[in-house]
Amino acid sequence: xxxxxxRTVAFLSTVVLAFAVAGCGSxxxxxxxxxxxxxxxxxxxQIIESKSRTMTEEVAGTVRAKLHATLEAKVSGRIEKMxxxxxxKVQKGQLxxxxxxxxxxxxxEQAEAALEQADHDWKRVSALFEQQSATRAEHDAAQSRxxxxxxxxxxxxxxxxxxxxxxPFDGVVTKKWADAGDLAVPGKPLVDIEDPSALQMDxxxxxxxxxxIRRDSRLGVRVDAITGELEGVIHExxxxxxxxxxxxxxxxxxPQTAGLMPGQFARLAVPIGEHTSVRVPAAAVVQRxxxxxxxxxxxxxxxxxxVKTGRRVDDEFEILSGLDAGKTVVISGADxxxxxxxxxxx
Numbered sequence: 381x382x383x384x385x386x387r388t389v390a391f392l393s394t395v396v397l398a399f400a401v402a403g404c405g406s407x408x409x410x411x412x413x414x415x416x417x418x419x420x421x422x423x424x425x426q427i428i429e430s431k432s433r434t435m436t437e438e439v440a441g442t443v444r445a446k447l448h449a450t451l452e453a454k455v456s457g458r459i460e461k462m463x464x465x466x467x468x469k470v471q472k473g474q475l476x477x478x479x480x481x482x483x484x485x486x487x488x489e490q491a492e493a494a495l496e497q498a499d500h501d502w503k504r505v506s507a508l509f510e511q512q513s514a515t516r517a518e519h520d521a522a523q524s525r526x527x528x529x530x531x532x533x534x535x536x537x538x539x540x541x542x543x544x545x546x547x548p549f550d551g552v553v554t555k556k557w558a559d560a561g562d563l564a565v566p567g568k569p570l571v572d573i574e575d576p577s578a579l580q581m582d583x584x585x586x587x588x589x590x591x592x593i594r595r596d597s598r599l600g601v602r603v604d605a606i607t608g609e610l611e612g613v614i615h616e617x618x619x620x621x622x623x624x625x626x627x628x629x630x631x632x633x634x635p636q637t638a639g640l641m642p643g644q645f646a647r648l649a650v651p652i653g654e655h656t657s658v659r660v661p662a663a664a665v666v667q668r669x670x671x672x673x674x675x676x677x678x679x680x681x682x683x684x685x686x687v688k689t690g691r692r693v694d695d696e697f698e699i700l701s702g703l704d705a706g707k708t709v710v711i712s713g714a715d716x717x718x719x720x721x722x723x724x725x726x
Contacts, residue, residue: 420722424712436649441583443644445574453564454542470547481543488536498529551575584627600649659696684719
């Protein structure tokens with residue numbers, strides 16, 4: 381019994397294999413018949429080729445106003461009037477805030493009185509000196525007192541001018557740090573003013589790619605709130621890197637664009653080299669489940685290629701693997717094709 385068991389097993393294996401082969405052959409013939417029976421598909425085709433593109437690395441940055449000022453008082457005093465509100469448009473020289481000038485006005489009045497007395501003494505001593513009734517020392521002392529009084533009066537007048545804080549340029553109030561009744565002191569900000577008509581992008585470029593940019597060069601800038609890409613012109617590059625972040629501060633002029641505002645997040649595309657790859661129109665790539673495929677045409681038959689796509693460049697996809705340059709691919713009607721189906725190119 382044991383002597384015949386291997387022969388029996390071998391026989392059964394042969395029979396099973398024969399049926400399996402016959403089954404596979406039947407399925408292949410059925411699929412071939414189904415493909416053959418399909419009508420010819422009307423498609424558009426295109427010969428694909430390798431194309432080069434500039435490789436870029438994105439650097440995060442911020443949109444800012446080129447003209448920005450934080451206004452503060454030059455003298456201490458209580459804010460008597462805050463003449464602007466957040467978001468107000470202001471013109472150069474327009475009043476922003478006024479301080480309580482009581483103490484400064486008293487100091488100016490005192491200085492002007494001292495100057496008046498010094499002028500009177502100078503004239504009297506000068507007349508006596510001409511009559512030789514006053515000494516040279518008295519003459520020089522009177523003249524010195526007059527000079528000191530003039531300086532004190534000029535200082536008091538200047539401080540009186542500091543009581544009113546005015547806009548240094550045309551712009552918009554973007555931040556208020558104080559209001560009427562608050563105490564203003566030198567070094568404490570009152571308001572921020574920006575000119576929204578001229579914007580720039582500030583970005584910190586890593587030292588590894590900073591060598592790829594030059595002053596006055598034009599680079600692409602993307603802002604989430606803006607459709608499409610903007611073109612920025614580099615007008616400033618820091619000559620040294622930040623020792624902590626190892627980055628170079630770069631500033632780019634941005635064109636006037638609707639929807640572009642200070643404070644927005646932006647991305648700067650820094651070119652780092654050239655890359656060549658096979659590219660096909662986006663319409664040629666068919667997505668079926670998790671698979672990506674492209675159909676080429678050989679002898680008027682559709683041939684399926686499983687591909688791996690990379691970055692989208694405008695209306696084309698990079699093909700990382702699965703397709704070579706020079707192939708004629710279907711660019712219209714590909715989503716309705718079956719592998720091996722007869723096609724007619726328009």
